[in-house]
Amino acid sequence: MTVISEASVAPQRRRGAALEDAIHCAVLAELAEVGYAAFTIESVAARAKTGKASIYRRWPTKQDLVLDAFIARFGGPDEIVGELLTDTEAPTRDLLVRLATRICQVSDEGAEMIRAMACEATRDPELAAAVEQKVYRPKHAAFVELLRRGVERGEVRPEAVRGVYAEALPAMLTYRMILNNQPVTAAEAAEIVDCVVMPLIATN
Amino acid sequence: MTVISEASVAPQRRRGAALEDAIHCAVLAELAEVGYAAFTIESVAARAKTGKASIYRRWPTKQDLVLDAFIARFGGPDEIVGELLTDTEAPTRDLLVRLATRICQVSDEGAEMIRAMACEATRDPELAAAVEQKVYRPKHAAFVELLRRGVERGEVRPEAVRGVYAEALPAMLTYRMILNNQPVTAAEAAEIVDCVVMPLIATN
DNA sequence: GTGTTAGGGAACGCGAACGTCTCCTACGCT
């Protein structure tokens, strides 16, 4: 009858932020593994080694949970904007490459989430607004700001500070990664910057 | 007790192709209304006013059904390629606008389907292959062919016959329509052609 | 007309998640 219990010092029962982190991870993993259509709260709970109640206590619906996990991992305007706006030295081209890298990273890790969002946003205006505000806007704004600074330094044509040009980079990257599920290497990302974006916006 | 039955000549019970058309329509409508996650065979059957058995008899799985409906409505390489390759007179720019219009049309009507495909294709290699072969490839090939002809007529730089350039147009259109669920007007489509695609590929 | 085929409609048992609730215990605070 003697169950030899090791002295595991790690907390067996998480709370608050630690628990929420674990749940967010589980959501991400679950989405990647089974997809949004087959996504269930029960599986997330099991994967996070928690009870369903702990999830329902925090998020009333599947959408809320997924959206929150998404924001927690990729959200916040500061991360991207801040990084790029801090650096006032690097040429526009390099900033674009860094932005592209970041977009690739997010699109890779959060591919299933983004697809799920796109699917649900059609029918859920609140979700659409949240994604618009927390994800799309900041990214777009960062890009436009980046173009504006390029103009100041004479690297970018003034006419190029427009939505169409700001959308080109994310559009081409997500077209491949999100819609066609093709990986994009760093070289290809750079190719898009050098062959598509820069020629469109550069002076001369 | 006299039920006055009008002499309705229209068949009350459809068969074969007529029935399949109705089911395809129902699939499209159902996807648009409730989305792929909440999509059920029962609802499709009810909407098409048919029995579940008639659907199961034809398509073993949800994916097969949706894919088939998609192909039936938007598939076939001939429609796009044929249309564009027939016309050997119009300038490249106009052909691009026509292609853009077509892409907009498909992306608008089939938005939910395309999103659903993107979601499922990650986990279903067969589906991915089918979409790749029946949708992506022909579109891409048509675009490259179009570029090639442009070169022959001196409208397009020879170096522009590359994948990156062929992807720019569909990428920018679907980025807006499929991922961000924003409508794209004919004027905007033309803007993309004139401000993005043409400058990239045109001679000089 | 007669026979064959296939559509419509619905009932069926089954399994999976739902969302709620309860019990008990680990945690963290004082």
Added chain:
DNA sequence: AGCGTAGGAGACGTTCGCGTTCCCTAACAC
């Protein structure tokens, strides 16, 4: 050390869609 809160585990009844099967009849072929 003791207390209150919150986490884990899972049972519960319910709902829902699955995929199958049945019967009956409309549609078509001959």
